[in-house]
Amino acid sequence: MELRQGRRVIVWPLDLVAEDSAGCAVSGMGAPTVGIEKLPRGDEMWAAVRALQGYVGRQADYIVIGEIGGGNSIAPLVAAAQAGLPVIDADPMGRAFPELQMDTFMIGGVKPYPFALHDAHGQTVVFDQVLDPFSAERLARAVTTAMGASAALALPWLTGEELRRTAISGTLSLALHMGRAIRHARREGVDPIDALLRVSGGKRLFHGKIVDVDRRTTGGFARGTVTLAGLDEDEGSECRVAIQNEFLVAWKEGKGGEEVLATTPDLITLLDEETGDPVGTEMLRYGLRLQILGIPAAAQLKTREALEVVGPRAFGYDLDFKPLSGNLGDPFFLAERKKSGEDLP
Amino acid sequence: MELRQGRRVIVWPLDLVAEDSAGCAVSGMGAPTVGIEKLPRGDEMWAAVRALQGYVGRQADYIVIGEIGGGNSIAPLVAAAQAGLPVIDADPMGRAFPELQMDTFMIGGVKPYPFALHDAHGQTVVFDQVLDPFSAERLARAVTTAMGASAALALPWLTGEELRRTAISGTLSLALHMGRAIRHARREGVDPIDALLRVSGGKRLFHGKIVDVDRRTTGGFARGTVTLAGLDEDEGSECRVAIQNEFLVAWKEGKGGEEVLATTPDLITLLDEETGDPVGTEMLRYGLRLQILGIPAAAQLKTREALEVVGPRAFGYDLDFKPLSGNLGDPFFLAERKKSGEDLP
Incomplete structure (x- = not known):
């Protein structure tokens, strides 16, 4: 709609950001099960940024994607x-x-x-001071829940220096290239997965x-478990995936007992077996035939400090992180990008 | 402590407030059961006012008591x-x-x-825009609960004109005179009640x-019921009082069946039978011997608009308001004050 109104999205690579500039990250907060049912007004995120600009007393120089997953990559x-x-x-x-607290800015x-925080009714709450990222989560979650489990979040306000030091570079391009690869495969009649x-x-x-x-919307989150019965090469096995808005741990149970397939922070991604379309936690339903993929996390999420915040134990699972090989971005940037000789963005 | 440090409390009568001045009301928010267990830092209320001053971009001309009951009259x-x-x-x-939403400012x-809102850890949240007083309550309650069920509240910011039009005048003096009357009676050896x-x-x-x-701290409130067995003239009867931080409805059950003794917005006050000391909902315990008093509410709380917000039905009781005779302030201002010829404050 914004594009049709003549507005344009300008994407800057991370190394174009001046160290003494400042801006803020935005994302949607709440349960995705609620997010898909409540009609957004359409300018909640920009309104949240304006509220924060008003509070810090200056304009933002740029907008940062608060989380590249799901609807939060587009808003x-x-x-x-x-x-x-x-x-x-x-x-x-x-x-x-x-x-x-689960991001490289906070880590x-x-x-x-x-x-x-800003909601579809125009309600705006500014958090002037909080103890730490965990308190920010607790207070913001309480307000989001009271707002009906869906709100736009402008957090954090950060300098160019902080952004360049902590962000994971190139993830918007990577998402675009994943989308292009899937579209291209469909056109060519090859497997998009x-x-x-x-x-x-x-x-x-x-x-x-x-x-x-088994999924409940509780405490502002969609929590639960999804269980799959194996098909083809996985016939005779079951796979259980634990959910808290995102997919956190995947276990396989078969003749040989239980095996951990992948854990957070590595990505566990459920795709429709035919179309390759992603199936989020809010879209799960009986009978869907899926491929579960494991995609390695970015290197910044695998440090000891990061794993304390985003590893399996941070979510209450008594498991060590079992890393998949590689790091997010590596294959694309090192192989695909060189191969195509393509310039980004 | 503030007095010992040489600070003074200056009290202004309501009609000294200029219509074009501005200030804000302060009170403690949360469950009194928690409030008495958490040690306050001592300057939370003033910090909440400073946060609000910063947001509206001007200094307050005065402080208003957000609620004259309990600890909220002193802070x-x-x-x-x-x-x-x-x-x-x-x-x-x-x-x-x-x-x-239950005050004459909101009504x-x-x-x-x-x-x-400001808590003892220095955490500060500013609510820039909310839909209505009920939304203010819902959002502030969520934050207060996440802060540990105790916070200082600066609400509302209001002009002198608004204050003079809506406030209940003279309630601080009345509280002081109640205290003096009790102290005087104790000194003279007559009944303080x-x-x-x-x-x-x-x-x-x-x-x-x-x-x-039967009292639980739930959803940021102390809720429940206290039951008394009658003594002396009430021997053979029972009295039940419903609680939500405050005492809301008192019923008497005796030979003649059940009778409503008093309902909100009239005051239901529990006093130690010997000392006349008030017993708040957070101080109730088995075996306490009490006098229950009914004190008529201020006239502003008995209008149709007000009863929709503070009458028994607003708290979920299927009862009409059964007013006690008189209005808060009347007997004191019309009788006692004239009698004593005393000037206030």
Whole structure:
């Protein structure tokens, strides 16, 4: 809609950001199960940025994607178009995570305040000072829940220096290239999932059909478990995936007992076996036939400090992180990009 | 402590407030059961006012007592002393109520935003815009609960014109005179409860001993019921009082069946039968011997508009308001004050 109105999205690579500039990250906060049912007004994110600008007393120089996963990858582009500001080709997750402290800005010590929440009714709350990122999460979650489990979040306000030091570079381009690879494969009549794996560096973890979805919207989150019965090469096995807005741990149970296939922070991605379309936690339903992929996380999420915040134990699972090989961005930037000789963005 | 440090509390009568001046009301938000266990830092209220001043971009001319009941009658005086601002001899309840929309400012249409919450850890949240007083309550309650069920609230920011139009005048003086009447009676060896009734215009509702306290801290409130077995003239009867931070409805059950003794917005006050000390919902325990008094509410709380917000049905009780005779302030201002020829404050 913004594009049809003549607005344009300008994307800047991370190394174009001046160290003494400043801007803020935006994302949607709340349960995705609610997010897809509540009609957004369309300018909530930009309104959240304006509220934060008013509080810090200056204009933002750029908009940052707060989380590249799901709808949160698109809404910041809309906000940037409305604001007439560039959006940076980077984000602090290289995936989606359910809680505020779970990003490389917070892990890297960027101040978690001030920040702003804004809802579809125009209600605006500015958090002037909080103790730490966990308190930011607790307070913001409480307000989001009271707002009906869906709000636009402008957090954090950060300098160009902080952004360049902590963000995961190139994740917007990577998402675009994943999308292009899938579209291209469909046009050519080849398997879109193979194409996606080539660009992302991921691997197939399980092939199955959903036989059970146990999902509740509680405490502002969609939580639960999805269970798949194996098909083809996975016939006779079951796969369980734990959910908190995102997919966190995948286990395979078969003749040989239980095996951990992948854990957070690596990405566990569920795709429709035919179309390659992603199936988010809010779209799960009995009978869907899926491929489960594992895609390696960005290197910044695998440090000891990061794993304390985004590893399996941070979510209450008594498991060590079992890394998939590679790092998000590596295969694309090192292989695909060189191969195509293409310039980005 | 503030007085010992040489600070002074300056009290202004309501009619000294200039219509074009501005200030804000302060109170503690949260469950009193928690409030008495968490040690306050001592300057939370003044910090909440400073946060709101920063947001509206001007200094307050005065501090208003957000609720004259319990600890909330003293803390605004401390904040006023710290701020070097006068406190106004008025409040918007003439008692205590558990929710934000339940005061004559909100009933009278004063804007419920911006407002600020501040906790003992220094965390500060500014509510820039909310839909209505009920939304203010819902959002602020969520934050207060996430802050540990105790926070300082600066709400609303209001002009002198709004204050003079909506506040209940003289309630700070009335509280001081109630205290003086009780102290004087104790010194003279006469019944302090009789003295209090003379100043407040209230009446005795029940005399009994607590035989059951059913109280939970839930959703940021202390809720439940206290049951008393009658003593002396009430021997053979029971009295049940419903609680949501405050005492809301008192029923008597005896030979003649069930009878409503008093309902909100009239005050239901529990006093130690010997000392006349008030017993708040957070101090209830088995075996306490109490006099239950009914004290008529201020006239502003008995209009049709007000009863929709503070009458029994607003709290979920299928009862009509059964008013006690008189209005808060009347007996004191019309009788006691004339009699003594005393000047106030």
